[in-house]
Amino acid sequence: MNWLSNFVRPKIRALVQKRDVPDNLWLKCSNCDAMLFQRDLAANMQVCQHCGHHMRLSPTERLELLFDEGKYTEHPLPKVLADPLKFRDQKRYADRMKDAVAKQGRSDALVIGDGTIGGIPTVIAAFDFGFMGGSMGMAVGDGIVAAAQLAVQKKAAFVAVPSSGGARMQEGILSLMQLPRTVIAVEQVKEAGLPYIVVLADPTTGGVTASFAMLGDVHIAERGALIGFAGARVIESTIRETLPEGFQRAEYLMDHGMVDIVVHRKDLRDTLARVLGLLMSGPKFGGGKKVESAFAGPHGATQIVLR
Amino acid sequence: MLNLDFEQSIAELEAKKEELSRVSSSGEINIADEVARIEKKIERLLKDTYAKLTPAQKVQVARHPNRPHAKDYIDALFTDFQPLAGDRHYAEDAAIIGGLARFKGQAVVVMGQERGHDTESRVKHNFGMAKPEGYRKAQRLMALADRFHLPIITLVDTAGAFPGVQAEERGQAEAIAKSIESCLRAAVPIISVVIGEGGSGGAIAIATADRVYMLEHAIYSVISPEGCASILWRSAANAADAAAALRLTAQDLKQLGVIDGIIEEPVGGAHRDPATIQAAVSAMIDAGLQELLSRHPSALKAERRQKFLAMGSKGLS
Numbered sequence: 001m002n003w004l005s006n007f008v009r010p011k012i013r014a015l016v017q018k019r020d021v022p023d024n025l026w027l028k029c030s031n032c033d034a035m036l037f038q039r040d041l042a043a044n045m046q047v048c049q050h051c052g053h054h055m056r057l058s059p060t061e062r063l064e065l066l067f068d069e070g071k072y073t074e075h076p077l078p079k080v081l082a083d084p085l086k087f088r089d090q091k092r093y094a095d096r097m098k099d100a101v102a103k104q105g106r107s108d109a110l111v112i113g114d115g116t117i118g119g120i121p122t123v124i125a126a127f128d129f130g131f132m133g134g135s136m137g138m139a140v141g142d143g144i145v146a147a148a149q150l151a152v153q154k155k156a157a158f159v160a161v162p163s164s165g166g167a168r169m170q171e172g173i174l175s176l177m178q179l180p181r182t183v184i185a186v187e188q189v190k191e192a193g194l195p196y197i198v199v200l201a202d203p204t205t206g207g208v209t210a211s212f213a214m215l216g217d218v219h220i221a222e223r224g225a226l227i228g229f230a231g232a233r234v235i236e237s238t239i240r241e242t243l244p245e246g247f248q249r250a251e252y253l254m255d256h257g258m259v260d261i262v263v264h265r266k267d268l269r270d271t272l273a274r275v276l277g278l279l280m281s282g283p284k285f286g287g288g289k290k291v292e293s294a295f296a297g298p299h300g301a302t303q304i305v306l307r
Numbered sequence: 308m309l310n311l312d313f314e315q316s317i318a319e320l321e322a323k324k325e326e327l328s329r330v331s332s333s334g335e336i337n338i339a340d341e342v343a344r345i346e347k348k349i350e351r352l353l354k355d356t357y358a359k360l361t362p363a364q365k366v367q368v369a370r371h372p373n374r375p376h377a378k379d380y381i382d383a384l385f386t387d388f389q390p391l392a393g394d395r396h397y398a399e400d401a402a403i404i405g406g407l408a409r410f411k412g413q414a415v416v417v418m419g420q421e422r423g424h425d426t427e428s429r430v431k432h433n434f435g436m437a438k439p440e441g442y443r444k445a446q447r448l449m450a451l452a453d454r455f456h457l458p459i460i461t462l463v464d465t466a467g468a469f470p471g472v473q474a475e476e477r478g479q480a481e482a483i484a485k486s487i488e489s490c491l492r493a494a495v496p497i498i499s500v501v502i503g504e505g506g507s508g509g510a511i512a513i514a515t516a517d518r519v520y521m522l523e524h525a526i527y528s529v530i531s532p533e534g535c536a537s538i539l540w541r542s543a544a545n546a547a548d549a550a551a552a553l554r555l556t557a558q559d560l561k562q563l564g565v566i567d568g569i570i571e572e573p574v575g576g577a578h579r580d581p582a583t584i585q586a587a588v589s590a591m592i593d594a595g596l597q598e599l600l601s602r603h604p605s606a607l608k609a610e611r612r613q614k615f616l617a618m619g620s621k622g623l624s
Contacts (some may be wrong), residue, residue: 084563084622085554087540136621145616167507169530169539172553175566176507176529179513180615183487207529209480210468210508215488229480229508230470234534238470248475256476 013083028090030054035084045265054222056202059111059126062161066124066199066269072115077107078146080138093170096132100112104131106140109164111281113148114156118273120280121156123147128165129203134164135172136208141178144212148185157195157276158186162213166206175207195279200227200250200259213260218275221250221259222268228253308579311367322350339443360524363547365556366532368524369504370466373578375585376435377404377419377462380502383585383593385410385417387477391451393444397477400441402433402469403513405448410460411593416452418445418513419462422503436469437509440481445513446482449489455548456604458496458596461513466531468509470593483512490515494608496599498592500570501525501557517611518595519565522584523572527565528555531556554623556571567595 024288031053041048045065046055057065064070087093099109108129114123123208125147127134144160151158167175189196192305210229221227228248236243246252253259263271310318313524324345327338330440360368368374381388386407402526405418420437423429437445453461468479490497490513499516505527521527530538537543560566573580599607 005575028618030601081619081622084619085552087550087552089548094391112523141619167529170528170534171555173560173563174554174619176511177565177615177618179508179511180487180491181618183515184491184612184615187488189489208385208510210483210486210512214478214481214483214484228475229468229483230475234470235472235475239472243472247472257477258477 002092008142019096030055031242047265048173052264054128054202054224056163059128059161060304061115061238062126062201063111063115063124064159065265066117066159066272067113067115068119072113072124075112075114075115075146075150075248076079077110077112077139078142080142083170084138084174085170087198091192096170100131104128106131108137108143109134110140110143111151112143114150114154117157117159117269118277120273120276122276123151123153123154123156124159124161126161127167127201127208129163132168134162134208135166135168135175136164136178136182137168137175138178140164140168141175141181144178144182145185148189151189152192155194157280158189158198159197159272160186160199160212160216161199162204162208164204164206166208179207179211181214184235186212186215189261195276197275199268199272200253202226202227205229205231218261219251219259220261220263220268220271220275221298223262225250227259229242270273309372311364313364313367315350316320317349317356320345324349327569343497346498350574353579357524357572357575361547362526362550362553362556365524366504366526366546366550368407368576368578369526370576371576371578372424374503375577375581376424377464377502379581380462380500380585380588381408381417381419383581383587385415388417390498391444391448392581394440394447395442396443398438398440399433400433400438400444402435402465403441403445404432407457408598412590413458413596414415414455415460416448417457417462418448419502420465420509420513422464431469433469435465436467437465438469438471438474438488439477439479441481442468442482442512445486445488447487447494452495453493456495458498459490459493459496459516460592460596463499463501463505463510463514463517463527465506465509466504467506468512474594476540480508482524483508486512487515491608491611496596496602496607497593497611499600500592501527501566502588505530515611515615517599517607518567518615520568520588520591520595521566522568522570522588523557524576526550526555527557527560528553558624562621562623564613564618582591604619 032051034050063072090160109128112125186196197218200221205228235297250262254262316517327342352367388408390406404421408417420435421432422435423432497516499514499519501521532546533543535549570587573583577584
């Protein structure tokens with residue numbers, strides 16, 4: 001039996017195994033099934049040339065796309081307590097993390113970069129959906145707090161690009177606590193009089209939507225991006241009806257007043273630059289100083305103190 | 308009283324006691340001693356059972372239909388309760404009840420998710436699952452409290468925010484996010500008590516507070532054990548495993564530094580003795596409030612932020 005399973009079976013398997021096609025050459029569009037040449041797709045910002053479907057960008061592709069000349073400085077995520085609950089389902093969370101770190105080549109599901117957009121100093125925090133579904137645990141939450149702090153320090157605009165299934169349940173209640181923590185983070189950017197823009201990328205759901213992602217000064221969504229609070233399956237099983245066409249898509253959210261602008265990815269950078277440029281060039285009143293907004297609180301920006 | 312599945316032997320004893328009492332009240336034989344003996348046994352059994360509830364059993368206790376709900380606490384702990392209604396945008400949502408009231412003479416704003424106690428009231432309150440209008444009403448009440456320097460007391464008891472098409476269309480996520488923001492902006496003391504189930508975003512929306520207390524057998528989690536099991540175990544049948552893994556008990560949350568205090572429940576759970584638990588909750592709110600009222604309003608806000616920013620440095624031992 002041992003000889004059979006350890007020696008013969010692998011041999012047979014090796015014989016019938018598909019010849020290795022370099023899987024990075026061709027890719028099937030997840031929407032229209034068209035076969036796309038990887039290099040063309042990259043040149044087209046991961047948008048299908050046939051149907052216009054926007055595929056997910058890696059956070060580094062995202063940062064290169066948005067920053068002037070694709071140049072930015074990356075900032076490491078703050079170190080956090082690993083696996084605070086010693087969580088285990090059918091697999092240990094610690095092992096899932098190890099796999100994700102190895103696969104994605106970063107410590108968690110967020111990348112922070114600073115640079116300029118249309119010449120305006122900007123800090124971007126972009127999610128990596130490939131890292132455990134872009135889920136938000138302590139490291140991601142701390143990353144948003146740190147990125148917001150960096151923006152305040154540099155008097156830069158803050159742009160968040162969520163792409164996340166929501167809170168990371170393997171961190172239990174501590175992942176839920178990232179909701180108030182990230183709300184505090186963006187509140188401090190606003191108190192400093194700096195713009196906070198959310199670029200809603202596919203998908204933005206759950207606890208991420210129910211916190212910083214819905215609190216932007218301006219909400220820009222990529223075409224077709226899924227944006228919502230509850231998952232479609234949960235809703236269907238609650239109300240026992242099929243969901244309306246286009247439910248929870250960017251265009252639908254815009255129709256319902258939750259999103260300002262829906263853009264094609266090719267226009268994203270210019271849109272962002274235009275919005276930031278306009279927000280950052282209010283008229284100077286009396287003595288060249290920008291007036292304090294009547295809407296800003298009586299207190300200036302408070303420092304975010306990280307552990 | 309509805310008995311939970313792990314209370315089988317207690318239920319049997321209670322039935323026996325009832326039967327004996329019936330016989331004894333008919334006056335034929337005096338079996339008071341026997342009844343007293345059974346009562347003692349029930350008490351001991353309840354004490355033992357409830358001292359070592361598993362996380363999954365705590366989930367059942369936290370959701371016990373006879374457990375005192377928000378309205379019961381409001382009626383027992385507050386005077387002059389004046390309910391306020393509506394979000395001024397779309398509708399009134401009875402899943403979150405709230406308004407002005409006095410707590411030991413002090414004017415406050417009180418609000419909480421109400422689950423209802425029979426079919427009619429459960430439907431009226433949507434089983435305590437608020438829609439965006441509920442969270443927008445909460446925002447309104449918090450702003451009102453802030454404007455008139457009234458402390459805010461919230462009673463948390465929800466399976467979660469309502470998942471529905473219209474709730475999504477009207478911005479469930481935005482309503483929750485803004486509700487958290489409203490909590491953080493209020494320059495008045497905020498005290499939250501998780502009286503039953505603290506269900507994820509629907510709970511934190513009104514529980515971003517200076518002091519967060521939990522009842523001994525209450526639960527508070529990022530996702531329901533059933534939801535977690537169906538995702539990670541691919542079967543809701545593993546809900547008990549998920550309940551244990553999620554660390555959703557008051558005792559674990561205290562250790563993680565997420566809550567500030569645990570309110571001890573009477574033997575056999577809050578539903579067996581509402582008056583006792585209400586007195587205990589009242590005492591805890593009072594203590595917290597006295598402490599917070601001595602702070603300067605702007606210090607309160609800063610400390611609240613700091614408290615949440617510092618969270619997550621403690622793991623479980």
